[in-house]
Amino acid sequence: MKKTIALIALSATTLTSVLGVSLLKNTSNTSAIEAKTAIECDTTSNVCVAIEDINLSTEDFILKTSTINVSKPSKQNILYMMLNSIDYYNYASGTIAxxxxxxLSSSIVVDFQSDITNSNAYSHTIQKxxxxxDINKAVLQSDTTTLTATNEKNTDYLADREVCYNGGSATVANNIHKTYSSSTNSAITRAEVxxxxxxxxxxxNEDGIPCYRYRANPTNIHDASMCLFPQEMAFGFLLDLDMWxxxxxxxxxxxxxxxxxxxxxxxxxxxxxxxKFTFYVDKLTGTLLKYVGYDSKGEISDYMVSSGISFDNDFNIESSIEILTAKSSSYTAEK
Structure with missing residues (x-):
């Protein structure tokens, strides 16, 4: 039997199965999150032994100040930057789909702004x-506008929600049902990771079961974690260096x-x-800016594309938070 063993006590969290392992993720109405990291192990044995059958060189681990040397990149360098991308920037904004x-015929589009330093974040997620x-155009031409509301075909909104974190407090607005929820001390701060x-x-572990240890996400943009903090993608696709x-x-x-x-x-x-898969990994931050997965027939079976990605403090997150706060005041509080 497998379960996720929290290293610090859990409070109002949900364990979500992603890529075959369990992750800690905020729910829309979560209260304070005390769990910062988790590791999955076979509970029949609490002993985990150092991995030996994956060809990683402990001498080639990156330093926090490292960036990917594009002229002569190291596989280990790329892998560990992706596992620790949050250590390479303080601000992030943009759009992913x-x-x-x-x-596959349903796309999830996320507009986001994140200020990790002050634990402020805003995101707008629409599923359509x-x-x-549309998918082929977006993937091949890097045209995320194809998958946004500017496309007349995409007017069937299956979900539409906005989330903001303001100094730790969280507000989640459901624009379909005109409802909202709020909580305090919900943001994950950098100091807590x-x-x-x-x-x-x-x-x-001693029974041959792989165990993955995840860091919590201080961007507080959980719908864009595939781009901003691609731990799951690195674990799922890149651990075996001979496969890519x-x-x-x-x-x-x-x-x-x-x-x-x-x-x-x-x-x-x-x-x-x-x-088969293709990744575009940002060399300065280790973030994943584009991913395309292909099935055995060579057809696109999964994807993530981005646009307008910036890691500078060039956005007005306070304005986004104020607008959402004002909007939610006219909504009905969720029970």
Missing amino acids: YANPKD NVSIT PEIANKDRFRI EIEGSTTYEGRECVVLSGNTNEEYGSKIGVD
Whole structure:
């Protein structure tokens, strides 16, 4: 039997299965989150032994101040920057669109602003129907506007919510049902997210069960974690260094990225319907700016694209928070 063992006590959290492992994630009406990291182990044995059968060199672990050397990138460097991307920026804003894991014809679009330093964040998430033509255009031409409200085809909003964190307090507005919820001390602060040594991020226990150790997400933009804090993607796709290659570098959305491509292992790939994949990883932050997954027929089966990504403090998050606060005041409080 497997379960998630919290290293610090849990309070009002939900364990969400992502990529076959359990993660700690805020719910829309969560109160204070005390759990900061978790590790999944087989509970028949509490002993986890150091991983030995994955070809990672402990001598090549990155330093916090490192960035990816595009001219001569290291696989380990890329992997650990993705696992620790939150250590490389204080602000983030932009838009991402990714596939609904249950239905490729449904896209989830997230506009976001995050100020990690002050634990302030705003996001607007809309789920809507899309056509395969829209998806191909967005993926191939980096055109996320194809998947936003500017596209007349995409008017069937399946979900529409806004979330803001303001000095720790959270407000969640459901724009479909005109309801809202609020809580205090809900934001995850940078001070509450301890660093974890790279060598301790994953283990194989004595029964051969892999154990993954996750850091909490201080961006407080959980719907955009695939881009801003791609721990799950790094664990799921990159741990076996022999399964992927560094193809080179490219400029994507004005940012220099390292391009990776590879194959998923059979067990993991079958779970998510992805046989081959391509990543665009930002060389300065380790964030994942583009991901395309292909099935065994070579057709797109999963994706995440981004636009307008910035890691500068060039947005007015206070205005976004004020607007949402005013809007929610006219909504009905959720019980």
